Amino acid sequence: MDISNKIRSQILIDALPHIQKYHDKIVVVKYGGNAMTNAELKEAVMSDIVLLSEVGIKVVLVHGGGPEINAMLKRVGIESKFINGLRYTDAETIDIVKMVLCGKVNKELVCALQLHGGKALGLCGCDGQMILAQKLDSEVDLGFVGDIKKVTTKPIVDALNNGYVPIISTVGVGEDGQSYNINADTAAARIASCLRAEKLILMTDIVGLLEDKDDDSTLIPQVNVSDVPYLKKKGIISGGMIPKIDCCVEAVRRGVKKTTIIDGRVPHSILIELLSNEGIGTQFI
Numbered sequence: 166m167d168i169s170n171k172i173r174s175q176i177l178i179d180a181l182p183h184i185q186k187y188h189d190k191i192v193v194v195k196y197g198g199n200a201m202t203n204a205e206l207k208e209a210v211m212s213d214i215v216l217l218s219e220v221g222i223k224v225v226l227v228h229g230g231g232p233e234i235n236a237m238l239k240r241v242g243i244e245s246k247f248i249n250g251l252r253y254t255d256a257e258t259i260d261i262v263k264m265v266l267c268g269k270v271n272k273e274l275v276c277a278l279q280l281h282g283g284k285a286l287g288l289c290g291c292d293g294q295m296i297l298a299q300k301l302d303s304e305v306d307l308g309f310v311g312d313i314k315k316v317t318t319k320p321i322v323d324a325l326n327n328g329y330v331p332i333i334s335t336v337g338v339g340e341d342g343q344s345y346n347i348n349a350d351t352a353a354a355r356i357a358s359c360l361r362a363e364k365l366i367l368m369t370d371i372v373g374l375l376e377d378k379d380d381d382s383t384l385i386p387q388v389n390v391s392d393v394p395y396l397k398k399k400g401i402i403s404g405g406m407i408p409k410i411d412c413c414v415e416a417v418r419r420g421v422k423k424t425t426i427i428d429g430r431v432p433h434s435i436l437i438e439l440l441s442n443e444g445i446g447t448q449f450i
């Protein structure tokens with residue numbers, strides 16, 4: 166056997182225990198950032214998800230779409246406004262959020278996965294009252310930004326049990342029928358914990374949690390959630406990483422076995438993380 170065949174077969178053999186570990190288990194992937202806007206990376210994510218489903222892993226895809234919402238708001242002459250990382254969502258904005266997330270982005274992902282031979286079912290938090298929300302109570306009024314009151318997992322579980330990959334956009338519904346805009350990381354973490362998922366993967370545009378956010382060589386591969394307050398106090402976790410890490414902590418505390426932040430700029434990062442001995446990014450335990 167030449168060396169390249171040896172490497173090829175070793176990679177496949179290495180995948181076996183990981184496939185066995187995750188077989189029939191639920192893995193929630195929050196999809197966003199570069200991996201969603203770059204066509205090549207998007208293709209890689211779609212084929213990864215189809216591969217994982219074909220080997221019996223129950224993948225749930227929760228997607229973002231912040232940049233697409235910004236672009237559409239710009240087209241209709243509305244300025245995007247963020248407060249503490251959350252979009253100020255007035256009556257006009259929630260309409261655009263619904264159109265973009267539940268319409269355009271969600272259906273594009275459903276079609277893309279199907280083009281790769283997968284079976285996808287697009288859902289938003291309003292479907293089957295999957296994400297029951299209420300107005301987020303915050304110091305500054307954020308309009309129709311929602312706080313998750315309850316997740317009904319039946320539509321997701323039914324889709325999985327029928328062989329579909331549920332693709333979820335994070336617009337929730339209030340008891341009065343009002344739609345609410347929910348941050349996709351937050352929703353993914355809550356959905357993962359309600360599903361008692363084996364794993365939550367948050368894709369982002371950085372290698373993971375870094376000791377020094379400007380130096381990729383300072384990756385922290387594993388974090389115990391009890392160390393997070395210390396890391397925050399030391400100023401290691403800042404900016405956009407704060408809500409992301411909070412989601413990881415919440416997911417682990419609520420029973421998700423493993424939560425990992427991975428670099429969505431790396432092609433096939435989901436496969437490397439799930440099915441190789443290496444793993445990538447930062448894992449929270």
Ligand SMILES: Nc1ncnc2c1ncn2[C@@H]1O[C@H](COP(=O)(O)OP(=O)(O)O)[C@@H](O)[C@H]1O
Nearest residue numbers: 198369370371374375378401402403404405406
């Ligand atoms: N310790 C840290 N390690 C990595 N990134 C950090 C850290 N502290 C702050 N950040 C910042 O957080 C950003 C990731 O958050 P964000 O841009 O909100 O992600 P996303 O758009 O994927 O939701 C990084 O690009 C980086 O600038």
Ligand SMILES: CC(=O)N[C@@H](CCC(=O)OP(=O)(O)O)C(=O)O
Nearest residue numbers: 197229230231251252347348349
């Ligand atoms: C309340 C709030 O901010 N909602 C987000 C929902 C989409 C999202 O989270 O998309 P990314 O993951 O691409 O950032 C928004 O309106 O942009």
